[in-house]
Amino acid sequence: MPLDQHNVLSVKNLTIDLPRNADRKHAVRDVSFDVAPGEVVCLVGESGSGKSVIAFSVMGLLAKALNVSAGSIELEGEHLVDVTEDRLRELRCTRMGMIFQEPMTALNPVMRCGDQIDEVLQEHTKLSSDQRRQKVLDMIEQVHLPDPQRMYSSYPHQLSGGQRQRIMIAMALILEPVLLIADEPTTALDVTTQAQILHLIRELQSEKQTGVLFITHDFGVVAELGDRVAVLKQGELVEFGTTRQVLSAPQHPYTQMLISSVPRHEPPDRKPLAHDAPVVLRTEKLKKQYFSFSLGKRRNVVDAAVDISVEIRKGETLGVVGESGSGKSTVARCITWLIESTDGKIYLSGDNIAQLNSKELRKLRRKVQIIFQDPYRSLNPRRTVGQSIIEGPMNYGESKADAIQHARELMELVQLNPDGLDRYPHQFSGGQRQRVCIARALAMRPELLVADEAVSALDVSVQAQVLTLLEEIRDRMQLAMLFITHDLRVAAQVCDTVAVMSKGRVVEYGSAKEMFQNPQHEYTKALFEAAPGRDFVFGGNPNSM
Amino acid sequence: MSPIRYSIRASDTDMSDNIISEESAESVDYSHQPSVWSRLMRNPSVIIGGLLIALIVSLVPAAPFLTPLDPTDISPRNRNKVPGFETIHKDDQGNRYTQVAHMGTDKLGRDVFARVIYGARVSLMVGLLVAVIAVSIGLFIGLIAGYFRLVDAVVMRVMDGLMAIPAILLAIALVSLSGATLFTVIMAIVIPEIPRVVRLVRSIVLAIREEPYVEAAISVGTPTPKILYRHVLPNTIAPLIVQGTFICGSAILLEAILSFLGVGVPPEIPTWGNIMAQGRDLFQIYPHSIFYPGIFLTLTVLAINMLGDGLRDAIDPRMSKEI
Structure with missing residues (x-):
């Protein structure tokens, strides 16, 4: 031809x-x-x-x-x-x-x-x-x-x-x-x-x-x-x-x-927060440095996060946005105490948790829960989904029967069949596993939910569903949420306030709506500028979002 | 390696991830995935190796039924007889009977067939004990060293030191200190084996402790010993089973070498190494007393290594060469 x-x-x-x-x-x-x-x-x-x-x-x-x-x-x-x-x-x-x-x-x-x-x-x-x-x-x-x-x-x-x-x-x-x-x-x-x-x-x-x-x-x-x-x-x-x-x-x-x-680039109109909503998390000049030692001497100091001062109130979502290496995950890991911060204060409902011994920490730990990026690695493949969900509450003395009952309720909350508790992670798809991870975090009845790139590994349609679910849960349980992402579109959809990080520092911090309309800092502008297809008007049925 | 995945997941892309109603359609049916057991049963080296080992292990209880002779009975008249020679023995009542020496006799007139068959006991026991002891101690140290970074630096230097000790020199030293016993031989083989297990376990633990599910366990307040037991330990089992078989094979070999050199199990206990050691002087004239134990030794180690290879392929398909 x-x-x-x-x-x-x-x-x-x-x-x-x-x-x-x-x-x-x-x-x-x-x-x-x-x-x-x-x-x-x-x-x-x-x-x-x-x-x-x-x-x-x-x-x-x-x-x-x-x-x-x-x-x-x-x-x-x-x-x-x-x-x-x-x-x-x-x-x-x-x-x-x-x-x-x-x-x-x-x-x-x-x-x-x-x-x-x-x-x-x-x-x-x-x-x-x-x-x-x-x-x-x-x-x-x-x-x-x-x-x-x-x-x-x-x-x-x-x-x-x-x-x-x-x-x-x-x-x-x-x-x-x-x-x-x-x-x-x-x-x-x-x-x-x-x-x-x-x-x-x-x-x-x-x-x-x-x-x-x-x-x-x-x-x-x-x-x-x-x-x-x-x-x-x-x-x-x-x-x-x-x-x-x-x-x-x-x-x-x-x-x-x-x-x-596909999440829109413009933040939707959101309900303003109640003015008297209590502050759940406040960090003051939080700092994390990594040292490399050689023959006992400090050789290299890397500032992974410097002077991070942010605040999240009950029912609010703070988005931390930045490129890889900007320090956003470091902040999340300091706040969840997966790594120890070098300096600064982290107030969780008024208690400073930055410098605690392990016993005091254990008591406060359940108030902050984290959801990770990779749904394939964040559940132990050898344990049933139910075992993973009840592990936390049982660590804090809840009886097995109560924990299972609560887990069944949570499975329904994250729109999974409660009978799935007896199954192993490989029997679930990526989106379903991420729902299980959300249920595991919620089982601890946290006050602050940290989502570290929680939807980045998911396909766009599943991503939209998980985002909707996270929002519903936040509103229903009045959680404070720290949402770490590299994706500006996702941040626009779920965040009330946004902190833009670059090279370990917060370069711009403010309401999502204002920032997306009128970014101030050069880096924020460059980031927005680079977002692919930003000026394109996508079709489709907007009601299905 | 091709970057293409072989099995494509039941996708997340179904228009509804609306799961309560779509549960059965959405969840992945893994029933078609062969279990470890069925993969084992289809692996020829597991089958051949397993059957051979079963055969050799069955010699342990079956030895008294296979030969009426005592492997330690000396018979000066029947020294250095070739295989097939008929020897005359007395039973408990003093009645004489003739017995065919299938594998000939050694320089003290002991029946090589009886010695080889009874020798399997010691060789297999040494292999098994060394594997179990080395794996257990190594697993414990490896878990601790891999998970606690402060301990790691110290422990691993000690392990490096242990690894530098040659098993044979250590055996000679131990034997000269406390005499040749089975215990000394096992210790001499176990000690240099431990660091190898520690390194293996530690490398697995180092990878697993960074897994998000371990971090998730930390953030839900699971105490460290429970994390090690629940989340880390199970990942080490499969590689350890494989490593254990290789240790077992090399321990049997090493025991034979030590006995052959005269620093192993005392000469009156028949082991394959001892039998060969005693046949050494007359090897050129009467090769049979080295030949037969040698064959048994080779077959045993070969079978164990085949089983280990097969186990590795079946338990951990990523390491297999077939994919």
Whole structure:
């Protein structure tokens, strides 16, 4: 077909089988889409939707247990499904390149970055070593890395995450392939770095007219980058169209649900707090330093958190927002006493808990409970959900029968079946486990609930449900909540007040509504500016949120 | 390693995570996942190794039924007889009877077959005891060292010191101090083995103590001993079972080496090492008294190591080479 000649990539009726013991038959079923030169096509879907499987099948990197059972993949008209391994190796890098989510593991840690890019040229070109070196340096410059000579001779661990991803992009694009596959390349990066990398991909791609297949779960990124977007649900393509069309006026109910689950960037109107609501948590100049000792002497002092003074009242949610390494988790861990603070005061309902011995601490501990990020690791896989929930209350002398009765009530509160108490964590999905973790925290009847990136590992639709649940619980039980997140959209949805942290310090602290409308500090502004798809108006049915 | 997951979770993506009504549809059915036991039963090295060990272990109770001879009976007339030789013995009533020496006799006329079969007792006991003692002590020290960082620095230096002691030198030292007994031999093998177990346990504990579920237990006020017992200890069991089998194999081997060198179990107790040691002088003329115990020793250690390998693959599939 003449139309296909134009396309860089065309995937037709692709079906990929899963091994027999998987929970569904096909990883991907009957998926068709194409990528034109100079076009960015985004593949969007939640975890398990088969988007990475498609990318790997194009690159010929599918795991042995998976195989293409029907359909075709064509790269510039050449069939890729039955092609020999040698031909595939030739095509990779020369005609198609790929970048991965985690640049640290995708780069060889014991090889200089320049040599890794050079390897591509050695394999696929007949250039002399001087020519190759020049070409690599040019490419490093094109991906806007400072000081190309130094970058050439650096090892991956000497570079930041964003710089490493730039090296990966340089490696993927040095032979000017017609197709670039990007598998969640910005998911592991901070929002400001993500914005830069997205910008870079856009720039190089339009310059070289590369077709890009961009895999992501983030609709903000889609809005920022995509020309067209394909939405996958459990291996099936449910919607394919231009970005504007799909995001503003989604047709399929699943797409509508997904898009309406994307938290809005503007804080909704919230009930103002009662003026006399008691202060549950107040920190005064809280400080945490890490020391590295060498031969008994303090060598390095790292200020993980400095002069943190915040306040949370009953029924209020304080959001702590910042990029990785900003110290937000350190604050959460000091407050929950998982680590000891170096200096400063932490008042919990009036008692200073910063410097306590372990006996006094134990009494106060139950007042502060924490929910962690990773629902797969925060429950002991060898203990039933019920055992995990009643562990805390029984530590404080509650009888087993009472604790179980309370656990059953809590399971209903977090909208899980109380009979699930006898099951093990692996029998629950990620969202359900996070609900169990919430129930475990609530079983202690806390006054302050700390959520440390509690929804970051969840898919967007589940994230929306867990956020709603957290809000309901906070209102019903009149809890104070400390909500740690890197995601501004999430913070906008749930927080009454927000503290923005950078390099261990709070740079801006105030009401969420005001801050999102009119950020004051430069860093806050930069952070807001970098949020992908911030100006895009998402469609979908707003009532379902 | 391919970054693709083999089994895809029942997704969170169902439009309703509205769970009370959708519980059955939402929760993952793991019934198709083979249990550890069925994985064990499908692993050929577990089956072969297990059967061989069962066979060798059955020699312990069965020895008196397999041969009427006493492994320590000296018979000067029948010295150095080749396998298949018919020897004449007296029973309790003084009646003479002939007995075929399946594996020949040694230089004191003792029946090698009886010695090899009775020797299994000592060899297996040493292997088992060393594994149990080393694993128990190592587990205890490893848990403490891994969880309490202050203790760690001190304990691990002591362990480094212990690791530097060669088992054979230690055995010679212990034997010269307190005489050659089974106890000394076991101690000599256990002591250098402990640091290896400690290191293994400690490395697991170091990883587990950072797990969010351990932190969650801390924040719900669980006392430290309970955390160690409930949340940390169970994670060490599977690797320890595997490590235990390897220790058992190497202890049997080491016991044989020590006995062969003459610093092990006293020579009157038949062990595979002792039998070989006594056949050493005449090895070129009468190889049988080294050959047969050697075969039993090799088979036993091979079987134990096969079982260990299989256990590792079945218990911890990530370490298996097949995936």
